[in-house]
Amino acid sequence: MAANPHITIGGLEFEWDLEKGRFIFEREDAVLFWISSAMRTFFDTIEEISGEEASNLVFETTGFRQGLVVGQYFEKIKDVNAAQAAELITNTYASAGWGRTTIQDLNFEAKTLTAFIKDSWEYKINKAQAKRQGGNYLPAHYAGIFTGLFGENIWYEVVQDQLDGHEHSIIKYFPSDVTISNNIHELARKKEAEEILRLETIVEEKTKELKELVRQLSSPIIPVLEGIVVVPLIGKYDEDRSEELVVKTLNNLPAHKANYLVLDLTGLDKDISGHTVSLIEKIGSAASLIGTETILVGISPELGMVISQSTINLSRFDCFQTLQHGIYFALAQHGRKIV
Template structure:
């Protein structure tokens, strides 16, 4: 024999060994070992997608298969009352566990369904889980949505995996759907990713800022009483204040008579930068230190002239060497070759 069939409580099982097919209720099915093969399938989904995402995948898959079930029985049986009377026997016959529809109201679109020893519970036990699965309640939300002709969702009232004798789900009209849950999860993941990106960006910005503070505009003690501070790059309010504070705090420690401000590497000069330089010079003078400006380029001199910025009281030089010679001369010093 190559064909076998059996009727179990009104549900027909058929095997066609010649064609390698197995049918239940006149549609092809496949058998899985629950505690091994089926568990491995769920484990793999969780491993690839993540546990939280896998719960949503199973809930969505359950909901959609529920819609398929309801569509099948609406076409074959028609009346919602007869479908709901038949379904518990169909599920227990198919090995999905003991299903009981405790109560339902087609008018109110509500239902309470109890499940004992379902396949999802057995898989979760094998996985060592302690939280209720999502496939079975999602599945029945899909079944009832199809039967009632309007979207319903669920809440878990009792959970067998959490220690109750059986799981009990309550179904009610709702705007919630797997599509909305997927959207919410994506938004949550996007927000979390954005927050993490902001955290990393802020962290790196802080590190770079500290590095910039250390390496930009260093205070260079060239000789006793002479310091050089090169201005590098572009200065905003934060960098300018940092440099000013750092320099003013260190001037007394170096006991400097002359502070040479090197503008050679200054990449941008605007009104704020010129005001900052003036403020820098004025603050240093209050501490008894004379400022010199070196590295004055043609572009910089034109910008100073156009802005009306007054530099008559500040010694200015094109080259750092010229500024050094001026400071040495004012101190009565000179650099001479060793004899």
């Protein structure tokens, strides 16, 4: 066997340099892979890592850009028009195992054409993968080739796919504003939007959890002594939180057999509104209806100003500066004291 085997098939040169481990196709280094095993594994791995949508764009972009290099190369060759270049390219690809591609309806003025592709390596890989939809590497590759040949951006539309049982895949090509860069940016924006939506969902879920935690922890009912419960008001109360506080307090007072409800206002938000004053009055009035007297403790100067400027009268409730004083007062009403 010759040290450097050399053959010519269809006018194309194939050569091997076994000593250096080289395969030369048309005087350029090339490489051979088994389609249904090695190449399939390569495609499967990209899809596994990148996901189907992103990998499709990778194959499409790669195919287009590689085709663009081929088209620009043939466009520079003198005495070769687009039709001749298309024939040379498809024959070259056929000799390299890319399947049989036939170009029809090539219109130089409109820059349109139709490609019939049969038994391509991409079709064989997709078939080995048991896919239902053909890949977009080769359709985009020929779009890149004719973009280079025509000097104008060409895009494609798959009319039929060999994977669907047809004899050929048929792809139409035409001038278009669709570009690889736009597709990349569109996918990036879509991924960003999906990520934003995912984060918003997480924030919404966490917000619900925090609201539930706040609901459970805020304004707890604390039975400090027999017949006396303390409810500390903490933070700021909107309509929902106010309603929750009123219902929770009134439902639990009978269970603790409370004679006195001590509302500790020390922890209220400094930005106090008339709504807060109304809430205090509402709780006190409702508690009195079930036989529980209300004592207010920890009224801040800010709250005192709001109370004095409001039309709500809280003077009927006993008020003390500290929680300790309020509890002492409640005990004294029953003739008891802390020893």
